[in-house]
Amino acid sequence: MELRILGSIELWTGTALADLGPARQRSILGVLLVDPERPVPLESLVDRVWGEQPPAGVRNVVHTYVTRLRRALARASAELPEPIGVVRTPTGYQVSADPGTVDLVRFRRLLKSAQREGLALPERSALLQQALHLWRGDALGGMESDWAARLRETLRQLHHEALSQWADAEIRLERPGAVLAELRAALLTDPLSEQLCERLMLALYLEGRSVDALEYYQSIRRLIAKELGTDPSRRLQRLYETILRGEAADPAPAGAAERGGEPQGAVTHGTGTHGVGVFAAPEPRAAPPAVPVPAMLPLDLPDFTGRERELDQIARTLTGPAGAQPHAVVLVGGGGAGKTALAVHLGHRLRPAFPDGQLYAALRGSGARAADPHAVLGRLLRALGTDPDRLPADPDERAEIYRLALSGRRLLLILDDAVDDAQVQPLLPGSADTGVLITSRGRLAAPLGARVLQLPDLPHGHSLRLLARMLGAERVNREPAAAAAIARYCGGLPLALRAAAVRLNTRPHWPLARYAERLGNEARRLDELAHSSLSVRASFAASYDALPEDAREALRCLAHLDVPEFDAHMACPVLGKDFAAVEDACEQLVEAHFLSVAEPAVADLPTRYRLDGLQRSFAQELSAGREPGAAQGLVKGAAGAVRAAVQASF
Template identity: 35%
Template sequence: MIVAPAPRTTFGLLGPLRVRAGGVDVPVPGAKRRMVLAHLLLHANRVVSADELTATLWADDPPRTARDNLYTYLSGLRHCLPPGPEPARISTTPHGYQLHVADDELDAAVFATLLRQAAAHRHAGRWRPALDLLDEALRLWRGAPLADLPARPAWSAPLGRLTELRLDAREQHAVAHVRLGEHGAGIGELRELATDHPFRESLWLHLMTALAAAGRRADALAAYRQARDLLVGELGVEPGAALVEAHRAILAGSDHLAPAPAGAATPDAPDAAQPVPVSATTPAAAAPSPATAPAAADPPSGVPEPPVAVPHQLPAYPADFVGRQVELDRLDALLRPDPAGPPTVACLVGMAGVGKTALAARAGSRVTDRFPDGQLYAQLHGSTDRPRGAGQVLGELLRALGVPRPQLPRRTAERAAQYRSLLAGRRVLVVLDDAAGVDQIEPLLPATGTAAVLVTCRRTVTTLPGAHLLSVPALTPDDARTLLARIVPDGRIEHDPAAAGRITRACGYLPLAVRLAGARLAAHPHQSVAQFAALLAPGPGRLDQLHADGRSVREALLPSLRRLPDDAVLAVTRWGLFASETQPDWVVRSLFDLPRSDRALDALVEANLLRPVADPVAGELRYRLPELLHCHATEAAGQLPPDERRGVAGRVSAGWLARAEDATTALPHCVFLPRPGTADRSAPGAPTPPRTAPLAWFDQRLGALVDAVDVAAAADLHEPAWELAVALTPYFDHSNRYDEWRRSHRSALAAARRAGNRHGEAALLRGLGQILLYQDRYGEARELLLRSYQLSRELGDVRGAAVAASGLGSVERLAVPRGNATRWFRRSLEGFVALGDENAQAQVHNNLGMINRDRGRYDQAHDRFQQALQTARRLGDRHREANVLREIGALNLTVRRPTAALRQLTAAVEIFDQLGDTHCAGYAIQTMGRVLLTTGDERRAHRSLGRALGVFRRLGDRSGEATAMEGLAEVYAAQRRSRDAASSREKALELRRQITGDTEATRLPHR
């Protein structure tokens, strides 16, 4: 018997992820499952640990169920992937998982093989077969590698290598055309490549060579000019030696212009024939000693040069110094004598109180053995109103070096010359503390590399030639807590680490603030850590607590503010209106008078009072105001005139409203959105939110968005306040952000009621009622939703009335099993039909299906569910599709079709996981547990119900928690664990009593 060969399987990384068998695509459903496959393919035939896969899927925030989810994805992959070269396509080892792929099954491996074969032909001068192989290799590419999957840090290196190989292959392909005399094809490819990669000099070299070989010398020279203009204009560098030499040869009309080697990097190193400078090979130990150093210029007035003293002026670093290992290691590497070069200058820059002086003293103490000729220290008072002049400081340094006061030159230039002469060839460390800027530093720099300079400065000094800038951040939370414990050594910090953490967090982890807080605690031995932490809670007065022994955080911050332009200080004050310390660039600019924002913003950044923050989601620039400076700004903002507050609040809320509504369109359809109001939606300079990651966009800006609602409401801008609050509702609902949902809606509701804005009031009451519904507070929910329904009817707002009626139907269904839910849902459906809103109609059909199922009308329930499912699928509403699948699964559980139920519930969970909706996934997993129990699979049933229980407890969903506890009681009973079963039943019953307030509570229908 002849057995037909198995269809050939191929895996594709060179474009969107693809699996094919026998030339037909093999579906791999689920984004997470595809990500697991992609990671295994990038490490094909190697073992990948579970931790590595977990980190790839969830980065730094894996859910508690990460391992269970990972097992589910791997199991799904094993079922859908075609068989491979090993008995199991994916094998499990003690150390992880291994995907077995044959050499010819993975397009990236085939691509690499073809490139090696082409290179062999190219090096042998066989250009035609090399070109054919490169053609075949490049045809494998279908786009950017893994273009359909979200970027992951672990993939950057392997995908970067593939992209670089592709570029090399395209370059070799073009050169092969040129070598074969096919100049037109080669020149066209090279021009396209040079346009896409303008700073890759080898492309310009090949293009010039090809144009010259084609007899187009003028075009070759023009290509050189274009390349040089780009390199000089954009990078500030001249072309490399190879480009320059080719240019000269073309100018000279050489007939022997050799083609550049394909794929070779342009040589940029100096000619190897050039002599190596002697200084570069002189060992440090052979540097001139002070006794043999070159003679200095004649000292002023013909006075003999005095003997040089050996000063040791470094201040002591604090005995309780902690942390800073990264900065210390960097300074250790920098602060070394270099007789062959200029002096090393390292600048520690950072805001007031961040510990620059302590760090400089500690770093200097670690390298004193490298500077046996002395260590000089000068306090420059650059952050005060009267920074010291260079002449005064030079006089102080010269005296430390042994120059008697009467012999000090009078002029600053002469003092600087004598200072440089005395330090020439000597191994001295100079520490310049609290510099004002470059003008104050430059006269104090030595002339030779045997000396090194360490500067501290609040401003970022970017124009000091050759300086190494080290930004000094606040302490890490652990280091800040260690510092506090060293200042308060009586054990109170160790006894209450949580309160200690609140103190250091309130101090912004700023060393000065932590020291002052510690001093206050140490001075009050009977005060608990928790009591002092309460004094530092957010709100006015925090800065008043951070003072001791005549020092305070407030006084440390004020000099930096006094040196700023007035409009920069005003912007900081306006920032105090907002509770968020991090804001995007466009919000920060709205705090300024726009024509002057660039100058003032630069001044704040240079003063280290604003720190740029990377935004990996949208790629927009954001800024962070240090926490304690934000406290000061909050106090100062209370003095702003009302009109100014309204102006700032209006600009910011308009921008956020436009962006939030834009981002919401990429979320699953939400019926809670009302008829729009009249608020401004302009957003100058605000980038459009990404369509591919709306949840991440909201997550990163949540504090600022809710903050903007509060500020608009406080300024009595009722219309933008309620519109922005309601615009956030789809995100709140999808991400279970009930606290922020409630806060924003209550704040906006107060403003709407003060203004008599009934449209806004109705919309906000709907949102607040929905929160109460989710948290099983049915009586309160009914009250708010009924008021919203009545207001909407009075205003003629069909949408608002339909949404409120739907909420009232849910209240009736959950709280009163035989109540008027059907009537309310039908009213809701009438409104949505009149509006032509099919998404909302699907939701109401789903709700009506649940009522029919709960009342035993299974055929009618099935019809409603199918109607909702078909509509959701036709509209591409995956969230609604998953909700309906969950309810159909519950229906199949009720009518005892467990296989169908599990199939539908599994599909629902997968969609919810992809969309990041843990709450709805929890309900589906809970129902899955009940189905598994009916099949006798008690172990998996226990695991599913336990997962669901964790979700409900985390979200405060008492009804879901009670239902999960009841399911666990059934599992325990089946396992003959009667004590556990009784305990679970009692806990569920108590939850039911809490929900209904009825001591005779019975089991409520599940949602």
């Protein structure tokens, strides 16, 4: 059973081609097979199949085609242990099939295997030949859209690269005649490809056909002048001059060494079977640059403390057995909870597990202006070795090249401080080779079937350990009670602990007891937990500003409750709204990490929420700073009713 797109879009059952229906229906399958391990959103599917002129009611048209496609695939694969189908996921449509049955996936895997360092030339040539035999013509044959044309060109260049590598291997194995037919066939569709022209000229020369090689050069020179108004590259010109003078030619064109060819200067035969003494060891030259191994992680914190359980859970998920989907984790936590520090620390720890490098992108989801995923793709592609001048402007094409660059490489990708799924989706890999760790204040829709982990507050003991590492154990041990009080006032928030430590380190003459006393004043607590860029208030404000107005008003008003724990019934008099509206506002505050769940809903009892610690201090500041108005009067006027409701609930 083979799913094919390196040519016309087909399903080969082993004995016959399956009937996949009309062209548009086959095109939908083709789109899904380009990245079989990644769902394709409906909007992208429509754009890739129809472009800018989709038919009326295109959603119904897609549904009809997908339904018919499912039937065709089910009939063709009925005898398989797991029949092929098309499934709908929360993020789009996806083919349910072993990726290894897709010819493009097999091609990439063979190409990766052939590029292994130290592989013998015969094995390299055999692997490349297997990869090239998968091609039956232009990719996505029969599919007509701008997207298909762009992707077809990208894949054609990938085919030419594999063909060039195979030609290099065959020429070094003293079999130049074996590559002539394949090179000529490829040049019929891409006559201006100078990398293929160079191999064809060299193979002709080494076959003893110098006249043919010189005539071919003249024809390509005229074509380049006519089409591009320029001359052939200097490398091609130098090869022409070498052939013209009958001098020894290097059997490995520039760039072959970096693809795993024999070392430069390798001994080759002097006179071939065709009687032309052209193989000679070239002059030594500098080794070409290796494929870049990105190392984009920020510096690890030298005093990172605790989180052993979370580190172990994430590490086991990211390094688990290979599957169809990338290993992915979404780490969720409030502002200042230490998500970035944990992600960076883990990235450094997992370097051996991801030998092809670590990619890192700060998505600034909690800032005033979140990062544009299109720009982030550009930075990541440059780190992966893509020439900046060759970065496409089209977002879909850039994402395709990015996924191709990730394919077959064991990388760790950290997307830090994501704002939503729309920002994350274009940055996700298309294969299971890359591990993905996403941090976010919000709750993303678990892209790639990711495991979602909530980052809790630091336990009190870990908070004390962190203070000791930042302040010095001697200073903490001199005043253990004061250190414990500081840790409690910081509420297990790593950002608060770091702000406190920096403040104390700038005042080495202060006893810890004095600072603990200042933190005990709730009205000044957030002032005390701020130093330079470390500010609990600023971190909370970023989350607060992202809330809808109803939730912001609820937070301001809830600060007037006399107890930290309550349910939506008790908060109704404060907010002046019905139970459902208050419950919705409270749940939004839970998602923003201002409220925590004290007791989940049970039977007829509603959820009980908690507002305490630094979040309560922040809410009280907001409430105190509001202009007098109706809502403020409502809070004061309802105080008696709220107290009565609270007392009745205990």
